[in-house]
Amino acid sequence: MSERTIELYIGPQHPGSGHMRFDITLDGDIIVKAEPSIGYVHRSVEKIAETKTYIQIAPLVERPSLADTVNPNLGYILALEKLLGIEAPPRAQYLRTLAAEANRIHSHFYGIGILGIMLGSSTAFMWAFADREIMIELLQMLTGARITYSYVIPGGVRRDLPVGFKEAAEKALRYLERRLKDYEKLFFENPVTVARLKGVGVLKKEDAIALGIVGPNLRASGVHYDVRRIEPYAAYDDLDFEVVVKKEGDSYARLMARVEEIKQSMRIIRQVLEKIPDGPILHEKYYKMIPPKTRKQIEETGRLKFPAAFATLKPPKGEALSRVEGARGEFLYYVVSDGSPRPYRFRMVSPSFRNVWLFAHLLPGHRLADIPAIYGSIDYFPPCADR
Amino acid sequence: MQVSEIISWLINLLFYKPEVFCPIFYPGLVTILALLIFIIWLERKIAAKVQLRYGPLYVTRKAGGILQLLADLLRYMFQEPIIPKTVDKIAFIAGPVLLFATAYVPAALLPATAEFTGLRSELSLLAVLALLTLAPIFDIIIGWGSNNKFSLIGSMREGYIVMSYEIPMFLSTLAIAMVYGSLNIVEIVEMQSRCWGILLNPIAAATFLLVALISTARFPFEIAEAETEIVMGPYTEYSGILYGLLMGASYVKFYVLSMLFALLFLGGWHPSITWLEKIHPAAPGLVVFIKALIIMVFGIFLRAVYPRFRVDQAIRVGWHLLFMLSMLSIAYSLAVIWLVG
Amino acid sequence: MKLEEVLELLKAALSGVECLIGEESGIPTVRVHPENLLEAAKKLKESGFDHVKSVTGLDYPDEGEIEVVYHVSSYTKPELTKVIVALKARVKRDSPKLTSLYGIWPSSAYLESETYDLMGVEFEGNPKQRRLLLPEDYEGIPPLRKDFKIPVEGVDAVE
Numbered sequence: 001m002s003e004r005t006i007e008l009y010i011g012p013q014h015p016g017s018g019h020m021r022f023d024i025t026l027d028g029d030i031i032v033k034a035e036p037s038i039g040y041v042h043r044s045v046e047k048i049a050e051t052k053t054y055i056q057i058a059p060l061v062e063r064p065s066l067a068d069t070v071n072p073n074l075g076y077i078l079a080l081e082k083l084l085g086i087e088a089p090p091r092a093q094y095l096r097t098l099a100a101e102a103n104r105i106h107s108h109f110y111g112i113g114i115l116g117i118m119l120g121s122s123t124a125f126m127w128a129f130a131d132r133e134i135m136i137e138l139l140q141m142l143t144g145a146r147i148t149y150s151y152v153i154p155g156g157v158r159r160d161l162p163v164g165f166k167e168a169a170e171k172a173l174r175y176l177e178r179r180l181k182d183y184e185k186l187f188f189e190n191p192v193t194v195a196r197l198k199g200v201g202v203l204k205k206e207d208a209i210a211l212g213i214v215g216p217n218l219r220a221s222g223v224h225y226d227v228r229r230i231e232p233y234a235a236y237d238d239l240d241f242e243v244v245v246k247k248e249g250d251s252y253a254r255l256m257a258r259v260e261e262i263k264q265s266m267r268i269i270r271q272v273l274e275k276i277p278d279g280p281i282l283h284e285k286y287y288k289m290i291p292p293k294t295r296k297q298i299e300e301t302g303r304l305k306f307p308a309a310f311a312t313l314k315p316p317k318g319e320a321l322s323r324v325e326g327a328r329g330e331f332l333y334y335v336v337s338d339g340s341p342r343p344y345r346f347r348m349v350s351p352s353f354r355n356v357w358l359f360a361h362l363l364p365g366h367r368l369a370d371i372p373a374i375y376g377s378i379d380y381f382p383p384c385a386d387r
Numbered sequence: 388m389q390v391s392e393i394i395s396w397l398i399n400l401l402f403y404k405p406e407v408f409c410p411i412f413y414p415g416l417v418t419i420l421a422l423l424i425f426i427i428w429l430e431r432k433i434a435a436k437v438q439l440r441y442g443p444l445y446v447t448r449k450a451g452g453i454l455q456l457l458a459d460l461l462r463y464m465f466q467e468p469i470i471p472k473t474v475d476k477i478a479f480i481a482g483p484v485l486l487f488a489t490a491y492v493p494a495a496l497l498p499a500t501a502e503f504t505g506l507r508s509e510l511s512l513l514a515v516l517a518l519l520t521l522a523p524i525f526d527i528i529i530g531w532g533s534n535n536k537f538s539l540i541g542s543m544r545e546g547y548i549v550m551s552y553e554i555p556m557f558l559s560t561l562a563i564a565m566v567y568g569s570l571n572i573v574e575i576v577e578m579q580s581r582c583w584g585i586l587l588n589p590i591a592a593a594t595f596l597l598v599a600l601i602s603t604a605r606f607p608f609e610i611a612e613a614e615t616e617i618v619m620g621p622y623t624e625y626s627g628i629l630y631g632l633l634m635g636a637s638y639v640k641f642y643v644l645s646m647l648f649a650l651l652f653l654g655g656w657h658p659s660i661t662w663l664e665k666i667h668p669a670a671p672g673l674v675v676f677i678k679a680l681i682i683m684v685f686g687i688f689l690r691a692v693y694p695r696f697r698v699d700q701a702i703r704v705g706w707h708l709l710f711m712l713s714m715l716s717i718a719y720s721l722a723v724i725w726l727v728g
Numbered sequence: 729m730k731l732e733e734v735l736e737l738l739k740a741a742l743s744g745v746e747c748l749i750g751e752e753s754g755i756p757t758v759r760v761h762p763e764n765l766l767e768a769a770k771k772l773k774e775s776g777f778d779h780v781k782s783v784t785g786l787d788y789p790d791e792g793e794i795e796v797v798y799h800v801s802s803y804t805k806p807e808l809t810k811v812i813v814a815l816k817a818r819v820k821r822d823s824p825k826l827t828s829l830y831g832i833w834p835s836s837a838y839l840e841s842e843t844y845d846l847m848g849v850e851f852e853g854n855p856k857q858r859r860l861l862l863p864e865d866y867e868g869i870p871p872l873r874k875d876f877k878i879p880v881e882g883v884d885a886v887e
Contacts, residue, residue, distance in 0.1 A: 008536055016615030029698065039861035044846070047871050051878060082754075118615045120606065120695035126438035192607045192694045209803045212779035212835025223803050230809045318753040321799065321812060323781075332781050334799065349782040349839070356838050360856075368540065369697040372615040386861060 005032060008368075012040045016118060016372045019382040022359065026368060034363035036356055042386040049346035054080055054313040055306075059150045061333075061348060065384040067132075068107040069148050070099045070139075071326035072350070077152045078233055079322035079333040083315035084154060090235070091279040092156035097235040098272045099142060099151050100324075101265040105176070106135035107327030108258045108265075108379075115255060115376030116187060119196050124187040131179050134172045141165060144303075153306070154313065155283030160302030166273050173266050180262070188259065197252035201362045201374035204249060211357040215329020217378050220257040221249035227325035239271050251377035258379065286310070314341050326351055328379050352385035403668065409505030410495035413669050414646060414676070419494060422642055422680075423635055424456040430687040431455075437691040460631065468627030471534075478532025483625065483632040486525035490639040493518040497646050498573050499672035500656050512570045515647065516560060522640060523549040523602075526611070529633075530621035541620025544698045545611040551705025552601045558713035559594040562720040563587070563651050576655030584652040587723060591716035592652040594709055596682070599648060601701065601709075603641035605686045607693035608701050641686060642679065649678035729807050731756060738813065741775035742768055757814040762826055765817045769798070769832045776805035777813060780829070783839035785847030787874045793818045796826060796849055798836065819849065828854035846872040 008024040011017025019041045025033040045064060049057045061076045062069035074096055081087060088096070109132035116124025136146050141162055143149040151158050187193055203213065208221035218225055226243040228236040244260040246253040280287055282304060289307035290298070298304055317339040323332045329351025338344040358378050363371060400407055409415055428443060432451065435442025443455035470479060493515045498504030508514060523545055530542020563584050567575045575584070585592040601608045612620040619625075622633045649655065656674045663670035696704070729737075734756045738749050745768045748759040760768045777800040786795040798815040802808035819826055828851035829836045837856040843849050845860045848870035859866055869876045 006536060008540075015618060039859075039863075042861040044861075044871055046846070047876070047878065116694070120609060120613065120615070121693065122434065123438050123691050124694075126440060130439050186692065187694075190693065192696055195700055196694060196697060209778050210834050212781065212833070218803070225803050225809065319755060320753065321755050321814075323812075330781070332799065334782060334784055334797070336786060345784070345786045347782060347784045353838065353842070354781075354835070357835070367697060367699060369610075369613065369616050 004028075010371065011037075016375070018375075018380075019386070022363075022371065024363070024368070024371070029367045029369075031363050031366055031368065031371075034359055036359040038356060038382065039386055041383045045348060045387040046346050049343060049348075051342065053311065053341050054315065054343065055154070055310045057343070057346065058153065059148060062148050062150065064387045065326070065328070065350060065352075065381060066147055067110040067381065068103055068327040068384075070096075070103040070151060071324050072331050072348070073150060074100055074152045074234065075322055075324035075326070075331040075333050076335075076348070077154055078324065079320040079335045080154050080313075080315065082320035082322060083318060083335060083337050084313070085316075086155050086283050086285060088156045088283060089280050090277045091160075092281045092283075093235040094272050094276040095142075095157045095161065095281065096152055097239065098269060098276075099139060099149065099157070100234065101268045101272070102135050102139050102142075103149075104265045104327040105262050106132050106139070108262050109135070111258055111327075111376075111379035112183070112187075112255070114379070115373075118372035118376035119193060121187055121190070121193070124183070127179070127183065127186075131176060134176060138165075138169055138172050141168060153282075153304075154310065155286045156281045156304070158304050160281050161276070162302065169269060169273060173269060176262075176266065180259070183259075188256070194252065196373050197250065197255060197377060199250050199252075200366065200370050201251045201254075201377060202249050203358065203362060207361065208249070211361060212354055213329075213358065214351045214354050215326070215379075216244070216257040216261060217254055217329070217355060217358065219244055220246040220253040222247045227323050227330050231323065233322075233324060235272065238275065239268050241268050241271075251373055254377040254379075312341055314339065328352055328381065328384065329355065348387060350384045350387055352381050353387070355380055356385055405499065405503045405505055405669075408669060409497070409499055409503070413499055413672065414497045415495045415505075416491065418676070419491060419639055419642060423638055424460065425453070426638060426642075426683055426687065428453050428456045429684065430690060433684075433688055434691045463628050463631035466627040468625070468629045471624055473534045474624060475532040475534065478528050479624070480629070482525050482529030482532055483629045483636075486522055486529070487632040487636045487639065489518065489521040489525065490636040490643070493643045494639065494646070497643070497650065498576070499669035499675075500659075501573050501577060503668045503672065504573060507573075508571065510570050511572045512560065512564060512575070512651075515572070515643070516557060519556075519602075519640070519643065520549075520553060522636065526621050529625075533621065533624040535623050537617040537619070537623045538621050541611045541617050541623070544617075545621060547698060547702055548601060548608070548610060548705065551702045552598045552709060555594050555705065555709035555713035556598040556602070558710075559591040559598065559716050560647075560651065562591040562713070562716040563595075565717070565720045566723055572650055572655075576650055576657070579654040580657045580659075583654040583657075588716055588719055590712055590719050592648075594712040594716055595644075595648055595652065597704075597709055597712075599641065599644035599682075600686055600689070601705065603637045603644065603686070605641070606690045607696050608704075609690075609695050610698050610701050613695055641683060645679035645682040645686070646675060648682055649675045653678045729811055734811050734813070737775065742771050745771055752814070755814050756811065757816060759816045759818075762817045762819055765815070766827050766829065766832070768815060769800075769829045772800060772813065772815065773832050776802050776808050778802050778804055778833075780833045780836040780839060781812060783836055783843045785843045785849050785872065787821070787847065787872065789821065789874045792821045794821050794824050794847065794849055796843065798829065798833075800833070824849040825852060826850070827852050828857070830854045830856075846870055848873065 005025050005027045008026055011021035021037040023035045023037055024031055062073045065072050109128045113125045113128030140146050143151045203221045205222045208218050208223055224245050229243055241264045244257050246257050286307045289309050294305050315337045318337055320335050323330055332349040334347035335343050336345040355378055362374050402408055432442045443452035446452050446458050447454040496506040496515050526545045527542045530538045564570050566587050567578045569575055656671050659671050731751055746764050747768055750757055780798055780800050782799040784797040795816055795818050799812050801812045828840055840851040840854050841856045841860045844857050845862050851857055
């Protein structure tokens with residue numbers, strides 16, 4: 001501490017901090033040192049998971065990351081399926097993809113809205129939060145829940161496509177495409193937005209790799225890396241989409257990477273609805289366990305009743321590693337089973353936690369007013385990081 | 388007899404003496420309070436319309452919630468203003484009061500019409516400008532007195548911004564005053580009966596409008612109070628009526644600058660509606676008010692469109708753009724004088 | 729890249745380092761003594777594994793040991809992007825200390841700090857090591873250790 005600098009604590013009670021704190025050292029208006037202080041919404045999902053049965057963990061893992069819930073759910077189920085040695089039938093794989101992509105659009109709108117209000121554009125914030133509702137409604141139609149769907153279950157998904165879903169989805173996508181043009185005029189190409197984001201918070205490719213950054217932030221720095229392509233899961237192998245990569249690595253590139261990912265996700269949803277095969281939505285092994293009378297009911301309504309075996313899932317001794325590309329980046333699960341109904345160790349690495357590095361790395365050298373611009377552009381979500 | 392005499396004397400004093408009527412009613416305090424309630428309501432309504440919301444609605448639902456702001460004002464009045472232990476008490480309490488007062492006083496000096504004006508002076512324009520420059524000082528004083536880092540940073544930002552817009556403000560007003568060869572607002576308006584100031588010197592008009600936006604913290608220049616950066620800037624520690632005064636002050640200042648813009652560039656009370664004079668001698672001045680209102684609506688609409696600039700970008704706008712523009716406007720005025728004479 | 733090929737690659741890359749290379753539940757795994765961890769990490773980095781995805785501590789109270797697992801992978805080498813290698817080292821439970829891999833993989837900084845915070849393993853030379861997720865004044869058993877019991881509150885609590 002010299003006499004020139006002042007220390008500033010931004011958060012956790014601050015309109016621009018979220019559930020975290022920045023310890024900032026300022027020299028005039030320039031940040032010389034920044035360190036994120038996280039953990040304000042930590043609840044130790046990993047420890048809680050050790051006390052729960054395997055099926056109970058499925059809803060647990062989606063709680064930390066509320067804008068993006070299908071992806072963490074799917075990631076965990078993939079690990080569990082690896083332990084159990086089963087794989088979901090093709091129709092279920094397509095439905096998983098559908099839910100994951102609709103959720104990705106929802107999460108990206110959420111992120112854009114937060115960036116909007118961080119920069120002071122209340123309109124972008126209100127619009128994005130209203131338009132995220134479109135995808136919430138769509139997923140509600142599919143899953144019956146609004147935010148925490150717990151849609152993906154071991155061996156399949158909870159519900160089949162409801163009647164009229166295709167038309168509803170097409171309508172929603174057309175609306176969002178129209179809306180994106182409005183956003184472009186008002187927010188993305190607004191001269192003030194551009195002035196605030198272009199060239200601010202530049203993350204170089206080498207640094208992005210060294211710091212292990214994930215998701216759109218990594219791709220906006222020129223690294224061609226998307227788990228959906230690298231290690232295809234669900235139905236991504238059959239689908240045609242582009243991995244959005246930008247070279248600039250600044251805040252504006254990160255914003256636009258998300259915008260373009262929304263467009264790609266729309267493309268995927270359309271393909272899924274086009275190509276989705278007929279068939280069961282639950283793995284045969286479990287489907288057989290359901291009593292015939294209930295099975296008939298399931299076939300009529302398309303809504304699954306869990307087989308009793310789910311309550312006592314006992315994977316054999318071993319380890320499983322799975323990963324999915326969430327909206328904010330890669331979710332990694334590492335589950336160690338000792339053959340009991342509860343995991344011996346449950347490890348969940350969330351994208352926001354791996355992106356924590358960006359605060360300490362990007363903020364120094366920028367102005368105080370750039371904190372919200374950079375914070376908003378990396379789509380950091382404190383509960384997702386704290387777990 | 389005595390009582391009726393007193394009443395008629397009082398009515399005459401309050402309503403027909405410009406020295407009293409102007410500061411109290413129009414364009415002074417009463418107009419300002421009514422306008423505050425209306426303009427903040429309108430700001431919220433316009434933003435809500437753009438943002439697919441309703442905005443204020445439930446207080447007087449039939450009138451679109453227009454009394455919501457009155458309710459808010461009452462709440463501010465009766466809420467306890469919390470004064471933290473660590474603040475400089477005199478600066479903390481006197482600051483908002485003086486800030487509001489210095490923002491309001493220039494309004495009292497503005498003329499309502501050619502005959503009906505509170506201040507008769509050859510230098511009335513200069514007086515208004517000089518008083519306008521006082522207000523930011525109190526912004527800085529309350530930032531210092533609050534003893535809070537966010538407040539301090541906010542008032543430092545205010546200080547930097549003031550420095551960058553003040554010179555363009557003076558230069559652009561002087562440019563238009565040069566064209567008319569007068570520093571008397573009434574005379575300037577009278578000379579605009581043939582040609583509005585905005586046509587005589589559009590550069591000065593544009594500069595003045597931008598300055599008005601910057602100096603009253605309209606978007607995209609809402610920088611000293613940037614919420615996601617420094618909470619509420621200089622106003623962080625305030626609550627209750629003191630906070631209400633601070634919030635009101637920037638609107639009052641915006642009102643004064645809009646009125647000044649209407650008077651200097653938009654022809655003031657021209658075209659004058661003479662039959663209004665039968666109602667009240669100040670009534671023809673409503674033309675100025677309507678013009679100023681249009682300017683204010685434009686200003687508040689920007690909130691729905693723009694994010695905010697960074698402080699260095701705003702200062703750059705001040706020195707690189709506005710300063711240059713104001714110099715240009717002086718040159719333009721000289722050219723106009725040389726050509727037209 | 730097949731598992732056998734990955735194991736071959738690891739054997740070639742880690743020649744000269746005392747370690748155990750094999751697969752565990754289908755995951756290519758390198759087991760090293762804590763002293764050789766830094767050496768093994770260096771060799772792995774040289775062969776293209778450029779970032780750490782996760783640092784996990786596993787508590788084995790019966791054996792008196794804590795196993796620290798680094799999951800490493802690559803962003804840049806196309807054939808390695810599909811591969812996640814587990815780098816495991818076991819430390820004594822009563823004095824769990826490791827050399828930080830921060831110098832080799834900066835991406836491990838906060839992940840190691842989390843393991844320090846929740847599992848109580850110290851990483852020497854990690855500048856970010858501190859109470860990260862827990863309250864700054866937290867004292868007691870690290871919560872992810874097996875002997876930490878989640879305190880029960882409310883109606884289930886013992887009177």
